[in-house]
Every structure is written in C-alpha cells, then in structure tokens.
Amino acid sequence: MSTTMTFTEPEERTALRKAVFDLGSSFGHDYYLAQARNGGHTDELWDAAGRLGYLGVAVPEQYGGGGGGIGDLSAVCEEFCAAGTPMLLMVVSPAICATVLSRFGTEEQRDHWLPGFATGQVRMAFAITEPDAGSNAHNITTTARRDGDGWVLNGQKVFISGVDEADAVLVVGRTTDARTGNLKPALYIVPTDSPGLEAKPIEMDLTSADKQFSLFFDDVRLPGNALVGSEDAAIAQLFAGLNPERIMGASFSLGIARLALDRATEYAKVRKIWDTPIGAHQGIAHPLAEIKVEIELAKLMTQKAAALYDSGDDMGAGEAANMAKYAAAEAAVRAVDQAVQTHGGNGLASEYGLGAMIAAARVGRIAPVSREMVLNFVAQHSLGLPKSY
Amino acid sequence: MTNIVVLVKQVPDTYSERKLTETDHTLDRESADAVLDEINERAVEEALKIKEAGEGEVTVLCVGPDRATDAIRKALSMGADKAVHVSDEALHGSDLVATSRVIAAAIGKLDSVDLVIAGNEASDGRGGAVPAVVAELLGLPQLTHAHHLAVEGSTVKVDRETADEGITHLEANLPALVSVTEKINEPRYPSFKGIMAAKKKPVETYTVADLGIDAGEVGLTNAWSAVQSASPKPPRQAGERVEDDGEGGTKIAEYLVGQKLV
Numbered sequence: 159m160s161t162t163m164t165f166t167e168p169e170e171r172t173a174l175r176k177a178v179f180d181l182g183s184s185f186g187h188d189y190y191l192a193q194a195r196n197g198g199h200t201d202e203l204w205d206a207a208g209r210l211g212y213l214g215v216a217v218p219e220q221y222g223g224g225g226g227g228i229g230d231l232s233a234v235c236e237e238f239c240a241a242g243t244p245m246l247l248m249v250v251s252p253a254i255c256a257t258v259l260s261r262f263g264t265e266e267q268r269d270h271w272l273p274g275f276a277t278g279q280v281r282m283a284f285a286i287t288e289p290d291a292g293s294n295a296h297n298i299t300t301t302a303r304r305d306g307d308g309w310v311l312n313g314q315k316v317f318i319s320g321v322d323e324a325d326a327v328l329v330v331g332r333t334t335d336a337r338t339g340n341l342k343p344a345l346y347i348v349p350t351d352s353p354g355l356e357a358k359p360i361e362m363d364l365t366s367a368d369k370q371f372s373l374f375f376d377d378v379r380l381p382g383n384a385l386v387g388s389e390d391a392a393i394a395q396l397f398a399g400l401n402p403e404r405i406m407g408a409s410f411s412l413g414i415a416r417l418a419l420d421r422a423t424e425y426a427k428v429r430k431i432w433d434t435p436i437g438a439h440q441g442i443a444h445p446l447a448e449i450k451v452e453i454e455l456a457k458l459m460t461q462k463a464a465a466l467y468d469s470g471d472d473m474g475a476g477e478a479a480n481m482a483k484y485a486a487a488e489a490a491v492r493a494v495d496q497a498v499q500t501h502g503g504n505g506l507a508s509e510y511g512l513g514a515m516i517a518a519a520r521v522g523r524i525a526p527v528s529r530e531m532v533l534n535f536v537a538q539h540s541l542g543l544p545k546s547y
Numbered sequence: 548m549t550n551i552v553v554l555v556k557q558v559p560d561t562y563s564e565r566k567l568t569e570t571d572h573t574l575d576r577e578s579a580d581a582v583l584d585e586i587n588e589r590a591v592e593e594a595l596k597i598k599e600a601g602e603g604e605v606t607v608l609c610v611g612p613d614r615a616t617d618a619i620r621k622a623l624s625m626g627a628d629k630a631v632h633v634s635d636e637a638l639h640g641s642d643l644v645a646t647s648r649v650i651a652a653a654i655g656k657l658d659s660v661d662l663v664i665a666g667n668e669a670s671d672g673r674g675g676a677v678p679a680v681v682a683e684l685l686g687l688p689q690l691t692h693a694h695h696l697a698v699e700g701s702t703v704k705v706d707r708e709t710a711d712e713g714i715t716h717l718e719a720n721l722p723a724l725v726s727v728t729e730k731i732n733e734p735r736y737p738s739f740k741g742i743m744a745a746k747k748k749p750v751e752t753y754t755v756a757d758l759g760i761d762a763g764e765v766g767l768t769n770a771w772s773a774v775q776s777a778s779p780k781p782p783r784q785a786g787e788r789v790e791d792d793g794e795g796g797t798k799i800a801e802y803l804v805g806q807k808l809v
Binding site: 169170173174177180181206209210211212214215224225226230 | 620621624736737738739740742743745746
C-alpha cells in the first residue's frame with residue numbers, strides 16, 4: 159500500500175473547474191444580479207451547463223451521466239458561485255435528489271429520472287423542513303397513508319428552494335409502520351403539478367434567482383411508485399442525500415467566498431487614496447490574507463468530505479462534511495464582510511453587487527443545517543460531550 | 548472523410564501581466580498563466596464543425612515546451628481526436644520562419660492531410676505570418692483571414708476579411724491551408740465527457756531531429772530577428788476631467804480635435 163498522500167486534484171478535475179468557471183464567467187455576476195433583481199431565473203445557464211454534462215457529472219454513465227462523484231459535482235457548484243453565477247438548485251436537484259434515486263430508487267425510478275438529471279433537463283426540489291420541525295426530523299408531520307395501490311399525502315413544508323423551476327419535489331414524509339403501528343420516515347416523489355399541492359412564494363430579503371416556497375399538501379394523491387425505493391430504507395436514504403447536501407453547501411459558500419475575495423483584492427490593487435494602492439496597507443492586506451487561509455482550509459476539508467463520501471465511507475464523510483460546511487460558511491461571511499469594507503462606500507453600491515452577497519453568504523450559516531446544529535454534532539460525535547436535547 | 552490539422556499554440560493568458568525574460572528577451576513563460584490561445588479555440592471549433600457535418604478526423608499540432616500539453620489537452624477535450632506535439636529545448640527562441648519549418652515538417656509526418664486550419668495571429672508573437680509561411684513551405688493554397696469557411700466536396704470556400712480590403716471570396720482545391728479570424732465562430736466549452744476522454748487520446752511527440760531538422764537551423768541563435776531591448780508599458784497618465792457646466796459636449800469635442808482623433 160502506498161503511504162504517499164496527495165493533496166492536489168486530478169488533471170481532469172482542474173480542467174472541469176476551468177471549463178465551468180469560464181462558462182459561468184461568460185454569463186457573469188451582472189447577469190445573475192439582473193435576473194435575481196427582476197424576479198428571473200438562470201435557465202439559459204442551467205441549460206448550457208446541463209448540455210455540457212456539468213450538472214450530471216455524478217450521475218452513473220449507464221444513465222448518460224459523467225460517472226464521476228460528489229467531488230466533481232461540488233467542484234462544479236463552487237466554480238459557478240466563484241464566477242458570480244450561483245445556482246442554488248445544484249445543491250438539491252443533482253446532489254440530493256439524483257444521489258438518493260441513484261442509490262435507493264427502484265429500477266423503474268432510475269430509468270425514469272436519472273437520464274434527465276444527467277442532462278439537467280429534470281429539476282427536482284427537496285422538501286424536508288417543516289414550520290414546527292426545523293432541524294428535528296423526528297417531528298416531521300407530513301404523513302402519507304396507503305390508499306389502494308397508491309398514497310395520500312398531507313402536511314406542510316417551508317423554505318423549499320426552486321419549486322417553481324422544478325418538475326417534482328422529493329418530499330420527506332412519514333408513513334405508518336405496518337408492523338409496529340409507529341410513524342417512520344419515507345421519501346416520495348411528488349410532481350409539482352399534482353392536484354392538492356400548493357406552493358406559496360415566501361418574501362425573502364435575498365437577491366437570489368432561486369425563490370423560496372411554502373408547500374401545502376392537501377390530500378395529494380400519489381401512485382404507488384412515488385415511494386422512493388423500499389419503505390424501510392428511508393433513514394439510509396436521508397443520510398445518503400444529506401451528506402452531499404452539506405458538501406454542496408460548503409462548496410456554495412466557498413465559491414461566494416472566492417468571488418468576494420477576488421473582488422476585494424482586485425479593488426485593493428488599484429484603489430489609491432494617497433500614493434500607494436490600499437492593498438499595500440496592512441489594515442487591508444492582513445484581513446484578506448487571513449481570509450485566503452480560511453478559504454483554503456475550508457476547501458481542503460470540503461475535498462476530504464467529498465473524497466470520503468465518494469469512497470463509500472458515509473459515516474466518515476458525515477463529520478468532515480459538517481466541519482467543511484461550518485468552515486466554508488464562516489469564511490464566506492467574513493470574506494463578503496471584508497470585501498464590503500475594502501470597497502468603502504462602493505461596497506454597498508448596487509453597481510458592485512457586494513451588498514447582495516451579504517445576505518447570500520449569510521444563508522450558509524443557516525442552511526442546509528444551522529451552524530449550531532453542526533457544533534452540536536461536533537460536540538457530541540467528535541468530542542463525546544453529553545447531549546442537551 | 549476530411550483529415551484536418553489544427554495548429555495550436557500555448558500563450559500567456561492575455562488577462563495576466565506578460566513579460567519578456569531579462570536575459571535573452573524571449574517570452575517569460577513562468578510569469579503568466581499559460582493557456583490555449585483563444586484564436587486556436589476558434590480554429591479547433593471550426594475543424595470540429597466540419598467533422599461533425601460529415602466525417603473526418605481532427606489532429607491538433609503544437610510546437611512548444613513540455614507544459615504545452617495543457618493546451619493540447621484543452622483542444623482534445625473540446626473534441627479533437629489526436630495530437631502531435633513537437634517539443635525540443637533547441638526550439639527555445641525560434642523565429643517564425645524556423646517555427647513554420649518545424650510545423651511544415653510535422654505536418655509532413657501525417658497521412659493525407661486535406662485541410663490545415665490555423666488562427667490568423669497568435670496573441671503573444673503577433674507576427675501573423677506563420678500560416679502563410681507554412682502554406683508556402685507545403686505548397687498549399689493559402690486562404691487567410693477567414694471569417695467564414697465551408698468545405699464542399701474537394702473544395703474549400705472562404706470569406707476573407709481584412710480591414711484594408713473589405714471582404715473577398717476565395718475558393719481552392721483541397722488540400723489547402725486556412726487561417727481564421729476571431730469572427731469565425733464562438734468556440735464551445737469542453738463537456739465533462741470531453742474532459743474525461745482527453746487524457747486517453749493519443750499524443751505523438753517529436754523532437755526536431757525526429758522531423759529531420761538540424762538543431763542548428765532553429766532556436767534563438769539562429770533566428771533572423773532578435774529583440775535588442777524591452778521596456779514595460781509606461782503607466783497610464785491621469786486623464787483630463789471635463790466638468791459639465793452645460794458646455795461639456797463642446798469641451799470634449801475640442802479635446803478630441805486637439806488630439807487629432809476627430
């Protein structure tokens with residue numbers, strides 16, 4: 159066994175990053191902001207990325223995908239964000255939904271959905287959060303009951319991204335265990351045009367091309383094949399989907415952090431107040447240097463999490479994915495704050511687009527799992543501290 | 548079946564600061580990111596379009612140091628089938644005549660070439676003569692500065708556009724050489740599958756000796772031209788600010804007239 163560890167990505171990953179960054183840059187942050195501010199989406203970019211196979215890098219080759227892993231997909235996500243064109247649906251559609259269906263879907267479900275994920279033509283939202291069950295999946299009340307061969311779904315979800323752009327929603331609900339009579343989790347594919355499903359936009363102070371929704375399920379009738387995989391595998395399915403979600407969340411934050419740091423350093427190189435560019439002053443230079451260190455550390459942990467996940471180590475990936483998500487979100491919040499500070503008044507001028515990034519970066523501390531829940535995980539699982547809840 | 552050779556070059560990224568070395572005034576390759584020249588991406592794109600419209604094979608040909616493999620890989624990831632890489636320490640500092648001889652000799656190693664496509668001018672050397680010299684050396688018709696290109700049977704048709712002469716319509720029998728301008732097309736981005744496939748595509752490497760060229764005919768010491776000195780671009784001067792008190796337009800016009808710009 160080789161004892162040499164490498165900390166560089168393979169050539170192909172580097173080439174993929176460059177190609178994705180170039181495509182994102184050809185659209186650019188100004189395009190993204192214009193779409194977001196006018197209530198538009200980024201369909202042109204999504205479609206172009208899909209045609210080039212960037213959205214389907216992790217879908218198995220037999221379904222037309224790239225046959226890569228979450229490491230490839232998270233690199234794509236990071237580069238689009240770094241190019242100023244973040245696509246929030248990447249975190250859910252190809253990362254969570256395609257992964258869950260690929261690993262746990264029935265053959266029929268895989269044949270039906272995965273070719274669309276490979277090309278980006280299918281978009282699927284993911285719904286787990288409920289108004290009274292934020293981070294506590296045990297309190298989920300959205301319930302499916304058997305109805306002949308099918309199911310009837312009732313309940314409510316909140317802060318679900320991109321439902322208006324999606325063909326279907328992967329819903330985490332509960333169903334009655336035939337053996338014990340207790341409720342247990344189960345995942346359902348719910349087409350967005352299902353009768354009885356209502357999606358209400360949530361007004362957000364976010365400049366995002368992907369909107370947030372509340373979902374209401376009122377006797378939504380689903381066919382029997384809407385249940386993902388087997389009824390008893392839901393916990394494993396959730397874990398399979400949530401690690402990629404955290405890794406993608408980390409990559410999303412990393413991209414935002416890189417964009418902010420790039421903008422700040424470019425400005426600090428040219429902006430002169432007296433004789434020297436402001437970047438020569440340590441009051442400006444040192445915070446940016448610290449942020450560079452924090453970004454690189456967070457990126458390394460993200461790559462580790464992805465490598466563990468792709469190697470099949472779900473448990474090992476869990477700790478690394480949580481840590482990466484935490485570190486990347488902190489780096490992004492700090493990078494954007496310092497970019498604004500470096501720009502002075504321009505930092506909040508609409509033309510520079512940094513003000514919009516303040517809220518975008520802040521999302522990383524809350525979603526897909528809050529900073530506090532990550533710290534709880536580390537306290538209990540990594541440090542063995544007692545649980546408070 | 549059209550066999551197409553595309554000439555590609557690795558150049559310093561035009562977005563980075565480009566420098567010459569202090570010792571011999573050749574390109575300082577370490578100072579800037581190295582990329583496939585954008586005009587070559589367009590040349591590759593045009594070759595791929597011809598291939599996809601019928602059938603054919605696209606070979607990229609690169610003369611450059613070992614690290615030019617990155618530029619070759621980019622062209623292969625776009626969809627080219629194979630590559631030829633001429634890499635030799637002796638080539639360092641070669642002028643465009645020597646470079647063209649090497650290119651012509653490398654093309655001579657390939658079987659039945661129908662069409663050679665080049666960019667009209669590299670973004671670093673800016674000589675803009677390599678395509679014509681290569682065509683002369685190979686005895687091929689040269690259709691340069693193409694903004695439109697079509698292969699019809701055994702002929703190639705080109706719309707040639709230059710600033711001085713407007714547009715001329717050229718036609719030649721294959722085999723021929725075409726150089727393209729930046730108006731020719733928008734190059735594609737490499738797909739993920741293209742990126743993954745690129746590493747497995749064959750790249751044949753040659754030294755100058757392999758091509759039957761004496762090392763004494765190439766390189767800086769045998770170049771017909773040499774850079775004597777180089778100095779960086781002077782920093783931009785502060786502009787003249789015109790306050791608009793109702794006369795702004797007139798003042799700008801006066802300024803432009805004063806600079807003989809209008």
